[in-house]
Amino acid sequence: MIEIVQKVNLQEYEYTLPEERIAKYPLEKRDSSKLLHYQTGKISHHHFFDLPDFLDKGTLLVYNDTKVIPARLIFQRETGARIEIFLLNPVQPTTVIPEIMLSTQAVTWQTMIGNAKKWKSGEILKGMIEIQGQKVVLEAKLVDKENKWVEFDWNSESVPFVDIVESSGEVPLPPYLNRKAEESDKDRYQTVYSEKEGAVAAPTAGLHFTEEVFKNLRKKGIQEAQVTLHVSAGTFQPIKVDDVTAHPMHSEQIHLQKSTIEKLLNQEGPIVAVGTTSVRTLESLYWYGVQLLENKGTAFQVAKLIPYDTRESLPSKNESLQAVLNQMEAEGKVEIMGETEIFIFPGYQFQMIDGLITNFHQPGTTLMLLIGSLIGDDWKKVYQEALDNDYRFLSYGDSSLLWINK
Secondary structure, eight states: OBOOOOOOOGGGGOOOOOGGGBOSSOOSSGGGSEEEEEETTEEEEEEGGGGGGGSOTTOEEEEEOEEEOOOEEEEEOTTOOEEEEEEEEEEESOSOHHHHHTOOSOEEEEEEEETGGGSOTTOEEEEEEEETTEEEEEEEEEEETTTTEEEEEESOTTSOHHHHHHHHOBOOOOGGGOSOOOTTHHHHTSOTTOOEEEESSOOGGGGGOOHHHHHHHHHTTOEEEEEEEEOOGGGGOOOOSSSGGGSOOOOEEEEEEHHHHHHHHHOOSOEEEESHHHHHHHHHHHHHHHHHHTTOOSOOEEOTTGGGSOBSOOOOHHHHHHHHHHHHHHHTOSEEEEEEOOOOOTTOOOSSOSEEEEEOOOTTSHHHHHHHHHHTTHHHHHHHHHHHTTOOBSTTSOEEEEEOOO
């Protein structure tokens, strides 16, 4: 009988992070960041360009190719009041992020609104932007004040919504940086392999990669696979409840190609996830396969506590992936889209990965719980080592390669 849910004391995942250790700006060279290597209790210190030295030939690196959109839109009322609209989740005409980004018709998003008290329901805010020499009038209308749904419309059917936000929006830097986005952030708060627009936060573990690092990885025979998880603002949401299982885990949208799932199925060597978002994607894929094998419906929707249900046994990685491929074959699909709320905390049994490349995270967060589930209490030793050796923390900070304690 498998039963893995356990009581988690959030205080065990707190540590003191001095303000001066938070990297407010990135290094000039992405791969010059420090790299802490952890394996079977041993820690060593390197630079990110040394990464190929720690991965064996045949290792599969899985990274998230989502692209951050400038999700912070600024409008002014006729009174002069500044209204800030932060895009969260698409509502209409579709909830599918790639589709709504290409829409040339009015779109509605769930948002966060700064100075919301000054904005009346139904009131239309207007802004003028220029896109490829064309002047476009953008309108924002508060259509549901309670749910903070905002409808955006513009006067050109040749301009997709992605061009609207690219031309008028600001880079949504994490709140803990306590600074406004600058021109340089448009490039640096984006991985070199970002491709699919839709994230409102960067998968920051990937910010250290360069073409030179990729060249050296390929030279050594390291394999690559891409997944897409559109990172939501919920990734920064603090835990405010004593019982961590009651934390309202954020939902994020996943897109996976059949070829990627086949590569994972055929992978015999280690699988290393680049970033916690890639971990969430891979582990959610496994649990989707479990749901199919347990005849719990065909929708790719992973609830936050599904992994902690009591079960007699669990299928292997390959059994689960094969179930997903069989379902895709039955539906004639070469790509699947899903939603995940998966909550990974101590007691979780990793099914898909052997290691993780990740930055250093805020204390007392869901990301710290994920690190604790990966390497146990050794997270304290890892983080103390990083503090003692002048590592830079959080989104623009340094990196680590952590191997699972098995």
